[in-house]
Amino acid sequence: MAVRPLAVRRQAQFEHRNGSSISSIAARLGLPYQTVRTWCRHEGAPDSRFTEDRCFRCRPATPADHAQYAYLLGAYLGDGHLVTSAKVPVLRISCTEVYPDLMDQTERAMLATLANRVQRIRQKGCVNLQSYSKHWPCLFPQAGPGKKHERKIELEPWQRATVLDHPGAFVRGLFHSDGCRAVNRITKAGRTYEYPRYLFANESADILALCGWALDLLGVAWRLNRRNSLSVARRDAVALLDRHVGPKS
Incomplete structure (x- = not known):
């Protein structure tokens, strides 16, 4: 892959975050599809060193906003999906695009819980808020193959304790x-x-x-x-x- 100016790479990533397809970006910029795909697919995947100190399950002494986590847990159980098959796990929460305040609340909860950054990926009729971290599975042990209604969903004791403290947020x-x-x-x-x-x-x-x-x-x-x-x-x-x-x- 040829070295490209950083500004071009950032422009491609910006357009992809705002809903443009990789093929359309590549055509407009006159770049190989694979180059743009690599930029956009890996954009936002942080080095795990930046998030491991924030995982309150791995480091119990880490300060955590448990009310925001309770909110995020509810959002995940409703319209969330945790992809664990990728090199770096990615948490995605789908929000209907007509509710911008809900997107802002979800993003704040992700940032307060673990995320260093949150991407907004536009899909037809909705926006996927997503964040990469190898520690998302620590916080959402309910993740697994298949749809949620096709497998058992139970809260861990520590999650139940969090909901007991913050039932309104959940x-x-x-x-x-x-x-x-x-x-x-x-x-x-x-x-x-x-x-x-x-x-x-x-x-x-x-x-x-x-x-x-x-x-x-x-x-x-x-x-x-x-x-x-x-x-x-x-x-x-x-x-x-x-x-x-x-x-x-």
Whole structure:
């Protein structure tokens, strides 16, 4: 691979982070596809020395923002994926592109937990926030082959202790990823009534149960409204959950 000016490499990486394909970047810059692919695929993969001192599992004395980790854990269980087959593991959290504040919250949680930098990779209808570190598997032992609903999902004792300390942050991460606050409408005796409610949907019965457990910790009444969904609809329960979650933005 020929040596290229650093500015050209950074420009290619910037365009790729903002959604341009490798082939289109290579064509525009007049560079070999393999050159641009190497730049972009390895961009953002830090030397493990920069993150190993921040892993609070490997170094228990390391200061950690456990509330941010609880939020990130909820987001991971909802719309996250940890790739462990790569040379450096990469954590990806998918966010719908219409909610920029949720992307900012997720990025802050990743940075506060372990990440030195977070990339935003645009996909059709969503943005993948991703960060490389060999220590992400230390913090997300639930990672494994296949889809989450096809395998057992259990929290480690130290993770359960974190959720016990920060149930609101954990629930916020879950609802920000796989939940919503919407207006429900019902018609009785010719009259239409409206009321707000929260819904959390996930194909994993284990993750649904974890959401219910955390809601119980907060004292929020809930019920299963479908096989793969739970609902928070009582007025007092919605008001209580508003204090911890609130509408997406």
